[in-house]
């Protein structure tokens with residue numbers, strides 16, 4: 381597990397460290413770490429370091445200072461460095477002096493900078509860091525556009541410039557070029573910031589350089605689970621367990637029109653945990669045919685006892701769907717509400733009141749989220765701040781909210797937030813949400829609290845998709861939701877193996 385802090389919190393943590401270290405020491409630590417990452421990238425992508433060409437795009441503040449110092453360290457290792465000063469009058473003086481002492485080339489005219497970036501082996505984006513506001517400003521779009529057009533990789537220093545460091549959002553591109561950098565990799569300092577988990581597609585892999593802020597950082601407002609955390613928490617049977625002790629999950633999903641949702645959710649629940657899955661609804665025949673181990677009935681009232689309900693996929697939003705949701709919310713056990721159940725919660729205040737009385741996990745995508753909160757005073761809007769919107773919705777509704785998207789945001793009513801940054805977009809496929817419902821429902825039945833169940837389910841769901849798409853490190857291929865479902869066991873094996881290696885906690 382690791383934490384993510386806002387730029388303001390990082391600034392506060394920096395103050396005492398700056399006060400007790402020699403002037404510029406923190407920046408040099410950061411820049412040295414950035415230079416190490418740059419040299420690794422040069423070795424991997426250009427076969428070596430000495431004699432390779434690096435262009436540093438240097439902005440007006442300390443982020444530019446990092447870039448200038450990194451350029452100085454690279455010059456010292458024989459790299460041919462060109463610094464492009466985007467605000468020549470405001471370039472960091474000590475960094476500029478350090479770079480000049482290595483006789484690096486310094487350019488201020490964008491017309492000279494374009495051929496330099498086109499011929500570079502690597503470009504360092506030191507345009508703007510945590511103080512960024514809005515997209516790239518001229519002449520940066522032209523230079524970033526030329527870099528991207530030439531296929532030259534960009535290493536973002538601290539944050540990919542133009543992407544909002546707090547929310548990961550990116551303004552529209554203009555005629556001048558891209559509004560933000562798309563980095564091949566990012567190197568960050570002191571603490572990870574929201575952009576690194578909310579806009580992984582803009583950051584690429586993120587390297588972390590410790591500059592000594594750790595003891596000064598407050599509780600992180602956002603946490604990110606790692607494989608070992610998920611593996612250690614994953615419920616598996618012990619010697620004293622039988623099918624009932626591990627938690628029975630009930631799936632109330634699907635309809636005559638959409639039996640597939642029931643099959644995907646029930647099967648995912650079967651694969652996620654041992655124990656037992658019950659199904660209740662009009663797709664009982666289809667579920668039984670696909671998953672003979674499921675105990676299926678036509679109606680929730682006949683389903684028997686369960687330790688948690690997963691309700692909603694393919695349920696319908698009419699009276700029957702509302703009655704089913706009302707029934708499962710009345711059962712007094714944890715509830716996973718997805719898809720049509722989310723829409724029903726948005727439309728019925730009494731159902732929202734009921735949902736707040738039991739441990740409830742709601743899993744909307746953006747459209748369902750809008751419907752879920754539509755009736756609230758001052759409805760939270762995920763644009764631009766998805767974390768804030770999910771946190772506010774969870775607090776207002778008294779339920780845990782899992783907001784789907786490229787980065788999954790999970791917010792508990794008590795204010796805790798967890799983000800799962802997707803490594804790919806393979807889950808953007810029909811039926812993938814039904815699979816997530818089954819996994820999360822099974823975890824609720826096994827006794828995980830909604831916040832932990834949501835985080836673990838999102839992790840394994842994404843891992844199953846990545847493994848199904850292809851061998852890690854290779855380009856991969858699209859896969860349907862049924863293959864995501866089929867990938868659940870392998871995903872669980874990998875997280876449990878990570879837990880064994882890291883903590884010895886896996887059984």
Ligand SMILES: NC(=O)C1=CN([C@@H]2O[C@H](COP(=O)(O)OP(=O)(O)OC[C@H]3O[C@@H](n4cnc5c(N)ncnc54)[C@H](O)[C@@H]3O)[C@@H](O)[C@H]2O)[C@@H](O)CC1
Nearest residue numbers: 406407410441442443508509510511512513514515517538
């Ligand atoms: N404070 C410290 O001691 C440390 C700071 N570090 C670096 O310092 C950075 C923060 O530095 P600063 O607070 O000086 O600010 P930045 O370097 O992020 O930004 C500098 C200035 O750029 C302008 N600007 C804002 N948005 C812009 C945009 N979209 N396009 C172009 N220019 C824009 C603003 O005038 C802003 O004040 C961090 O991201 C990190 O790279 C690191 O060196 C670690 C230590």
Ligand SMILES: [K+]
Nearest residue numbers: 505508537539
């Ligand atoms: K940057």
